[in-house]
Amino acid sequence: MLMPELIVETTRLLMRPPQMQDFEDLYAMWSDAEVVHHVTGYPLTREDVWARLLRSFGHWAAMGFGHWVVTEKANGSFVGEVGFVQYRRGISADFDRAPEIGWMLARRAQRLGYASEAVDAALHWADVRWPGSDTVCIISPDNVESLRLGNKFGYRVDHEGIYKNKPILVCRRATNHQK
Template sequence: MPTQPTLTTNRLTLTPHTPNDFLDSYAMWSDSEVIRYIGGKPFTREEVWARLLRYAGHWAMLGYGYWVVREKQSGRFVGEVGLADYHREIEPSLLGTPEIGWALNPALHGRGYATEAVRAALGWADAQWPDKETVCLIAPENLPSLSVARKCGYRERLRTPYKGSPTIVLRRAPNTG
């Protein structure tokens, strides 16, 4: 499997997770603003630790996964972005289709960081899989994330329930955004 790369943009660095990222990640995932559209329940320390291990496992087993996003100049924690295959029990099946996701520190919302980080991750994905589509799942009321997805080339594919909640599945053709 390829080594996880470090990606850079004008303002951000996307790096592999390390145990030193745990406290920043925990602070973000336990924030009610962050999880409002992702289950609505703050994550525990145990759940965040399992998430970090899952990120590492994606890279080890599949050759892709998530990055920590930091401001390039200050090193300040911005959030997390990446691609995953969660084997979701959803119809139609997304098995084998990389799913992009992102979460950002609420104090840094509205600065364009999500779009910048997602575009960096997708640039990497397009280079790896020039002919492979990616998807994302977003709650219909999560207008900021829907805006990010559309700016990055995602278009609504369908609406379907996932774990009892309405969900929009968006798809992006390779190299489009």
């Protein structure tokens, strides 16, 4: 049963913690080489996506936050995932303490304004939950669209780094963020 305080609604979208029945939609998205190119660099297997889904359940249970599954309110169609995690990536102690935002949209849901709408809603949720707290994200330097989206919501490059042998930009949305 979903707790109402964990559900976020926008004009067009419904964001809720994942459920078992989301697996096939998540697999379709995470196994699409074009969609994951800048994030993993390769399509995920069913086993990989299953592990992600279970990790997401655990995040919500242990931390009280995680990735929401995003769907269209009008018809329930899967849009993607947006939310916050703390993966303890080892990028830096400062990074690992802050909630890390992430977003991933299915190919059919891209370039429709859904990412902006969902990230905006997630950040409003975070600002209420963690007032005055910075949030962070990592973005591939080649991912122009994600860099543009992050910048729109106040994420600025803090420093460059390497994560899993790939270059990344470590971005921070400071407490005194400006859109």
